[in-house]
Amino acid sequence: xxxxxxxxxxxxxxxxxxxxxxxxxxxxxxxxxxxxxxxxxxxxxxxxxxxxxxxxxxxxxxxxxxxxxxxxxxxxxxxxxxxxxxxxxxxxxxxxxxxxxxxxxxxxxxxx
Amino acid sequence: xxxxxxxxxxxxxxxxxxxxxxxxxxxxxxxxxxxxxxxxxxxxxxxxxxxxxxxxxxxxxxxxxxxxxxxxxxxxxxxxxxxxxxxxxxxxxxxxxxxxxxxxxxxxxxxxxxx
Numbered sequence: 001x002x003x004x005x006x007x008x009x010x011x012x013x014x015x016x017x018x019x020x021x022x023x024x025x026x027x028x029x030x031x032x033x034x035x036x037x038x039x040x041x042x043x044x045x046x047x048x049x050x051x052x053x054x055x056x057x058x059x060x061x062x063x064x065x066x067x068x069x070x071x072x073x074x075x076x077x078x079x080x081x082x083x084x085x086x087x088x089x090x091x092x093x094x095x096x097x098x099x100x101x102x103x104x105x106x107x108x109x110x111x112x
Numbered sequence: 113x114x115x116x117x118x119x120x121x122x123x124x125x126x127x128x129x130x131x132x133x134x135x136x137x138x139x140x141x142x143x144x145x146x147x148x149x150x151x152x153x154x155x156x157x158x159x160x161x162x163x164x165x166x167x168x169x170x171x172x173x174x175x176x177x178x179x180x181x182x183x184x185x186x187x188x189x190x191x192x193x194x195x196x197x198x199x200x201x202x203x204x205x206x207x208x209x210x211x212x213x214x215x216x217x218x219x220x221x222x223x224x225x226x227x
Contacts, residue, residue, distance in 0.1 A: 034215060043118075043205045043218040044156070089155070099146050100207070100216065104155040 002028045004103040006090060012109045013080055021075040021106045023090035028101070030092035033066050033073050038087045038105065047088075048075075080110045115139055116208050118219035125196055126227055132192045133222045135206030141186035142208035146216065147179075150203040162189045196226040 007022040023033070032051055036044035050057045050066045050073070057064045063076040077084050087107045091100040115138040125131050135145055144163050148156040160181050162168045168181035180192040189208075193200055203223055207216040 032215075036218075041203075041221070041223065043116075043207075043221040046215050046217065049215055099158045099161055100156075101158075102155040104153075 002026070002092075002101055004028075004090065004092060004101060006088075006103040006106045008106050009104070010107045010109070012111060015080060015082060015110055015112045017080055019077040019080050019084070019108055019110070021088055021090075021108070023073040023075070023103055025071050025092055028071075028092055029068075030094060032093050033064075034091045034093065034100065035062075035064055035073075035075050036089045036091060038089055040087075044089055077108075080108075082110045082112050085109050114210070114217045116142075116206065116217045116219040118204075118206060118222050120222060121220060122223045122225075124225045124227065127197055128195055130192055130194045131196055131224060132190055133204055133206075133224075135189045135191070135208070135219050137187045137208040137210070137217070140208075140210040142189075142210060143186065144209040145183060145189040146207045146209075147181060147189075147191050148205045148207065150205060150221075156205060159191075193224065196224070198226045200224065201226045 003026045005024045013019050034049045035047045038044045048064045050064050061078045065074045087105040089105045090103045093100050117136045119134045147159045150156045159174045160168045160170045162181050162183040164183045164186050170176045183189040205221040207218045209216045
């Protein structure tokens with residue numbers, strides 16, 4: 001069966017450092033991989049999408065890599081700030097109108 | 113753009129009653145909407161896929177007679193939890209797909225508590 005693993009349930013880092021979150025998957029060949037941010041009691045907010053033929057995507061302080069050979073995506077937040085503290089979810093999808101398959105998320109805490 | 117709303121944001125009801133949750137795409141037409149459920153410290157789990165004008169497709173283990181989904185227009189889908197029980201208490205989240213984008217947009221979620 002399809003399986004998505006996000007390496008850490010929780011990650012604590014110092015403000016200003018780079019946070020790196022990992023998403024691994026098995027038994028799946030996604031067309032897209034997406035990263036979302038979820039704050040407590042709120043719905044997920046879309047951050048970045050990376051396609052299977054893309055290696056890297058950047059948006060401001062965010063960077064996502066996608067290695068379809070390793071079946072892994074890395075999500076980086078550079079110059080992290082306390083406001084970046086949230087749960088980050090990775091999700092796989094075949095196309096826009098098919099359901100997303102989510103990992104359990106990594107709860108990031110940026111300490112000032 | 114691409115705003116999805118849910119109503120209500122929070123609902124508390126007695127066991128045995130029915131609760132309706134609305135999901136609206138405010139500035140785009142959603143050909144497909146999805147309903148997810150999230151238990152504490154768990155991932156979002158897909159419940160059903162809803163296409164406008166047709167019957168919803170339910171995931172294995174989700175009772176279609178208990179979780180009624182209606183997608184009557186391109187901007188509105190509703191989820192009705194019938195005869196709710198305490199184990200139905202959860203965070204229900206919808207998402208909408210516009211057809212022109214690669215991603216889905218999520219609503220803010222509805223916290224259901226069944227006493």
